[in-house]
Amino acid sequence: MKNEDIKQRFSLFDVTGVELEYMIVDKDTLDIMPISESLLHDASGDNSGYFENGRVAWSNELVTHVIELKTAFPAVSLGGLDNDFPDNIKRVNQLLEKYNGKLMPGGAHPWMNPKHETRLWESGKSNVYSLYNSIFDCMRHGWSNLQSTHINLPFADDEEFGRLHAAIRLILPLLPAIAASSPVLDGELSGFMDSRLECYRNNQSRIPSIVGSVIPEAVFSEADYYSGIYKRILSDIKPFDKDGVLKHHFLNSRGAIARFDRGAIEIRLLDIQECPSADLAIIELIISLLKRLIDEEFISYSEQKKWHESDLSCILLNCINDAENALIESPKYLSVWGIEESLASSSAVWKHLFDILKDDISEPSAAVIKHIIDKGTLSTRIIRALNGDYSRINMQKVYNKLCTALESNQLFG
Secondary structure, rough: HHHHHHHHOOOOOEEEEEEEEEEEEEEEOOOEEOOOHHHHHHHHOOOOEEEEOOOOOEOOOOOOEEEEEEEOOOOOOOOHHHHHHHHHHHHHHHHHHHHOEEEOOOOOOOOHHHHHOEEOOOOOOOOHHHHHHHHHHOOOOOOOOOOOOEEEEEEOHHHHHHHHHHHHHHHHHHHHHHOEEEEEEEEEOOOOOHHHHHHHOOOOOOOHOOOOOOOOOOOOHHHHHHHHHHEEEEHHHHHOOOOOOOHHHHHHHEEEEEEEEOOEEEEEEEEEOOHHHHHHHHHHHHHHHHHHHHHHOOOOOHHHOOOOOOHHHHHHHHHHHHHHHHHHHOOHHHHOOOOOOOEEHHHHHHHHHHHOOOOOHHHHHHHHHHHHHHOOOHHHHHHHOOOOHHHHHHHHHHHHHHHHHHHOOOOOO
């Protein structure tokens, strides 16, 4: 059974859904390999584009050099997933051996040429993907060259939705400052620590309502969400999709999207990390922070709802640019977290929050977060490893080490 087939409703934090996206690359050159259809057929024995292996399912994405590994069913606990995901990564790599391929982590491929190398998925949802391509041109960064981690968190009713949505909106600006992993595009530094998000936020500029400000609007009920977000999206897409192929849940591309059909909010802002242990540690940290926000330990629910997306978006853009080195120059936002300063770096904010939250999360996850805070985001560690040498040979050397980190479930740098 696929995730989307599950109709049971859960309350806040009862379960978690996790999705991890990886590139398939050639073992020797690290060039992308558009073979996910063959991989999934080898695993499942059919053309469904879907395979379950224990608690983890494999599925296709828009492009055929990317594979998604996700919880096959909502997970009651994150415990054990730090074994399940690495085991499945090893299994994928075993199946890729006959193609001389392997998985590579990171938010974007460092030298892929989307215009010439992109291959769209041609089975199943191919009509959806081809329509997207005709409207937005998916042969570019932000469409065909991006890998992310998604977190799905449940809500049971309108009250829970409102509280979860308010809390998520507040933390979204800080996420690139802990999770950026895509500093290189087209064989050189892009100028953004989170290149994936910079491309993502502009990839549907032809119809701006689809992404909005990335930070969702201040709506806290299903009715207001439909009238304030989905109604506008459907109206704006209609001239391009006269047959109504594209559905509102699928179109919405904000950094967190409400899935009322599933009773969940999906957080989509996180770059994929070097190994599942790092992704799961960040997820655990985020969930712990959201719990405290929903319990109103920082500010009240009524105060959380007052934040406008434009104010939060300014902070997000700074973190997309500079990750942990971004300066937050909003005393009001800093005061949300109990920091009474006129400005602070995003790394200082995360260090402050980690000091509050570290006893809430598991010891292995706390050790991972401490590593990220001490050594920098994966983007910072990649740049440090490249050491100013952006030759293909040196990039292959560094990104091969990332592949090894993924295979062994070890931190990079």
